[in-house]
Amino acid sequence: MDVKTLREDFPILSQKVHGKPLVYLDNAATTQKPQTVIDTLVRYYSEINSNIHRGVHLLSEKATAEYESSRHIVKDFLGAAHDREIIFTRGTTESINLVAATWGRTHLKSGDEVLITSLEHHSNIVPWQMLCQEKGAILKVAPITDAGDVVLDEFKKLLNPKTKIVALVHVSNALGTINPVKEMVGAAHDVGAVVLVDGAQAVAHLDVNVQALNCDFYAFSAHKLYGPTGIGVLYGKEKLLNSMPPYQGGGDMIREVSFQKSTYNDLPYKFEAGTPDISGVIGLAAAIRYFKQWDHHELFAYEQEIVSYATERLKQCPGVRLIGTSATKVSVVSFVMEDVHPHDIGTILDHEGLQSARVIIVRCL
Amino acid sequence: MSENLKDLYQEVILDHNKNPRNFRKLEDSNRHSVGFNPLCGDKLDLYLKMDGDKIESVGFLGSGCAISKSSASVMTTVVKGKTKKEAEELLDIFSDMVTGKKQMNDQLVEDFGSLAAFSGVSEFPARVKCASLAWHTLKAALEGQNQESVCTEKED
Numbered sequence: 190m191d192v193k194t195l196r197e198d199f200p201i202l203s204q205k206v207h208g209k210p211l212v213y214l215d216n217a218a219t220t221q222k223p224q225t226v227i228d229t230l231v232r233y234y235s236e237i238n239s240n241i242h243r244g245v246h247l248l249s250e251k252a253t254a255e256y257e258s259s260r261h262i263v264k265d266f267l268g269a270a271h272d273r274e275i276i277f278t279r280g281t282t283e284s285i286n287l288v289a290a291t292w293g294r295t296h297l298k299s300g301d302e303v304l305i306t307s308l309e310h311h312s313n314i315v316p317w318q319m320l321c322q323e324k325g326a327i328l329k330v331a332p333i334t335d336a337g338d339v340v341l342d343e344f345k346k347l348l349n350p351k352t353k354i355v356a357l358v359h360v361s362n363a364l365g366t367i368n369p370v371k372e373m374v375g376a377a378h379d380v381g382a383v384v385l386v387d388g389a390q391a392v393a394h395l396d397v398n399v400q401a402l403n404c405d406f407y408a409f410s411a412h413k414l415y416g417p418t419g420i421g422v423l424y425g426k427e428k429l430l431n432s433m434p435p436y437q438g439g440g441d442m443i444r445e446v447s448f449q450k451s452t453y454n455d456l457p458y459k460f461e462a463g464t465p466d467i468s469g470v471i472g473l474a475a476a477i478r479y480f481k482q483w484d485h486h487e488l489f490a491y492e493q494e495i496v497s498y499a500t501e502r503l504k505q506c507p508g509v510r511l512i513g514t515s516a517t518k519v520s521v522v523s524f525v526m527e528d529v530h531p532h533d534i535g536t537i538l539d540h541e542g543l544q545s546a547r548v549i550i551v552r553c554l
Numbered sequence: 555m556s557e558n559l560k561d562l563y564q565e566v567i568l569d570h571n572k573n574p575r576n577f578r579k580l581e582d583s584n585r586h587s588v589g590f591n592p593l594c595g596d597k598l599d600l601y602l603k604m605d606g607d608k609i610e611s612v613g614f615l616g617s618g619c620a621i622s623k624s625s626a627s628v629m630t631t632v633v634k635g636k637t638k639k640e641a642e643e644l645l646d647i648f649s650d651m652v653t654g655k656k657q658m659n660d661q662l663v664e665d666f667g668s669l670a671a672f673s674g675v676s677e678f679p680a681r682v683k684c685a686s687l688a689w690h691t692l693k694a695a696l697e698g699q700n701q702e703s704v705c706t707e708k709e710d
């Protein structure tokens with residue numbers, strides 16, 4: 190793996206910012222796109238653009254075939270059992286909202302509990318807060334240590350027969366912590382809860398296998414995996430997805446419509462109302478293909494090498510305090526600097542050509 | 555550091571950031587408003603003691619980046635003793651300056667004193683809100699929106 194040639198796959202990285210070569214460090218917010226993903230989007234619109242699942246003409250057949258083969262690529266990527274367990278959404282946020290609005294609304298009642306952790310992104314907090322408010326249920330939050338690890342004993346103590354759903358992040362966007370998801374899923378299942386895993390930050394840094402994790406739902410966004418914005422995935426176990434009511438009504442999600450009653454389509458279409466982001470789905474598949482061509486062992490080892498380097502160097506800066514020092518973490522480095530506000534650091538780094546993360550930490554602390 | 559950055563972080567700004575003036579709650583204030591910039595977490599409490607139409611004294615508390623804190627500090631030093639109308643005129647000039655609508659000239663620098671230090675902000679569109687927060691909060695306080703929270707942003 191040659192980093193210099195790898196960088197050349199990303200056209201945006203060849204530009205200069207404020208006269209300096211661009212160093213892009215904000216991948217946790219969104220990743221840049223390799224040329225092959227950009228080309229795929231252009232090719233889709235210049236060669237096969239049409240609507241899917243209904244046309245009888247050649248273009249529609251081609252677009253449908255590519256859309257469905259993309260679903261298969263995602264299924265393999267997540268290690269799911271069936272293509273129909275892969276539902277395309279607008280992103281992680283929509284995937285979580287879908288589960289809260291369908292599974293959550295049908296299964297939660299007053300006095301039930303939803304368990305999350307202190308590591309969650311807003312997208313994995315607010316939908317549950319809204320659901321709990323609507324149902325008179327209670328949101329419980331498992332604490333973390335100073336290093337940024339979930340306190341597993343506390344997490345397990347919070348689980349009880351009233352816990353209906355556990356929603357937890359696979360990898361923290363702010364601290365980089367990798368949650369021991371498999372163990373947490375096991376504990377949640379022991380009390381009969383279902384588990385949703387927010388994989389937004391995990392898919393680009395770990396090899397994910399939803400069957401090995403045994404989670405019930407898994408959500409991620411294409412744009413954090415070198416794919417386009419506006420497209421994401423919800424994986425769900427077939428049995429659960431079948432038991433859930435549809436999320437939105439409209440085209441593609443129905444089998445038969447009359448003014449009296451409509452019958453719903455099978456999985457996964459039941460959850461894909463309206464014309465989907467066809468180019469986005471095909472672009473996501475291109476991103477996965479791009480990502481998979483690398484030796485992940487080597488890739489992740491390289492990431493660990495630069496995160497250790499950055500950590501060591503930052504430790505030497507006077508006044509810098511690192512936030513998130515878990516022994517199991519991916520390549521996110523967060524820090525605060527004595528007397529210097531993150532916004533000022535951001536502006537100064539930007540002028541040195543470094544596109545660093547925004548002020549996520551101030552918001553979370 | 556680039557020239558732009560030097561213009562942004564002028565001595566005046568760094569000094570007010572380190573030693574903010576009027577950094578206290580006014581015990582005898584009769585106006586109070588709260589400014590909030592959710593984008594960066596900047597938050598500021600502004601206290602005014604009005605004598606009729608005149609700002610008799612002013613104080614603030616809060617946390618934020620160097621730009622927002624120093625802007626609040628400099629603002630308190632210049633609006634003290636001014637009438638509501640005079641303060642609002644300053645606000646308009648300040649807004650024009652930080653958004654780059656008005657070019658600084660020698661006369662303005664002279665009239666404007668330490669406020670002119672914020673002219674460099676116009677080169678940093680992402681920071682205009684930091685510089686303006688205190689002034690929006692002042693406006694709310696002057697208009698008597700006591701305790702109201704002024705927000706530069708809808709929460710994203």
Ligand SMILES: Cc1ncc(COP(=O)(O)O)c(C=O)c1O
Pocket residue numbers: 217218279280281282283310312313358360361362387389390410
């Ligand atoms: C851990 C985590 N969850 C959820 C999200 C939300 O993703 P999206 O905005 O793509 O829906 C993010 C994005 O920052 C994230 O980092």
